[in-house]
Amino acid sequence: MTISYDDDWEYAHAKLSDSVITFNNFPYYVKEVTPSCHVHLKKFYFGESVSANLNQLDLTPFSLGYYNSNDSCIYVKRVPQRNWKQGLRTNNIASNGGFVEFESEGFLNCLLDKYPSIDDCIEFISCQEYKAISFHKQFALGSKFKKGFNLLYKDKKVGYIDPEKTIFPVFDEHYIFLTELFEDIIHANNQGPL
Known part of the structure; x- marks a missing residue:
């Protein structure tokens, strides 16, 4: 999603400075927009500086989770x-x-939508490297208990997974509607058969 600022660098600077946007499919921090409509960017997390034109920026909102x-x-x-x-x-x-x-x-x-596989998450919790770890923007595995691992959806416990039997979760009664979404995520990420 690009937005035209019609070469109004002051307006663009006011709207974009101190924000994270996408440039070349990577998050960048906007440091400033200059009078020549060039945007000074800092690569998110890595800190490398680059310049771009306003029309090269992707202002599509990031998907969070x-x-x-x-x-x-x-x-x-x-x-x-x-x-x-x-x-x-x-x-x-x-x-x-x-x-x-x-x-x-x-x-x-x-x-960047980079997550470990559900199998890796089970391993990390089993080895006590993590108390809880996400394998998707919407789903995570929580602490281990005698039936398996707690399954979390958007920060709510919605069921559990017993890896001794299958990676298919047992959803709590009020969250059975998440079954299809969970299956789609696992299949899309090639994280094993259900």
Whole structure:
């Protein structure tokens, strides 16, 4: 999604500065827009600086969800607010877990939709490397208990998975409607037969 600023660099600077947008299929932090309508960007997380023209930027909103951090995962969502600025910023996202590590490798992987497989998640929790870990923007595995691993959907416990039997989850009564979505995600990511 591109938006024309009709070469109005001041308007573009006001709308985009201090935001994260997409350039060449990668998240970049907008440092400034110059009078010549060039945009100074910093590669998200890596810090490399580049310049681009306004019409080269992709302003499509990022899809948010879980990101893996340290030994757990955090569910991130947009804060409902009316705002005249574009792009992703620290003040327009929130998590139920408190602080969002905005410029972290885990958050970058969320923006790029890079997640470990469900089998890897089971292994990480079994080896106690993680207390909870996401395998998709909407789904994560939580701590192990005698029946298996808690299955989380958008930060809510919705069932469990017993890897001794299958990776197919047993959904709690009120969350059976998630069955098809879960199957689609597993099949789309080639994460094993159900």
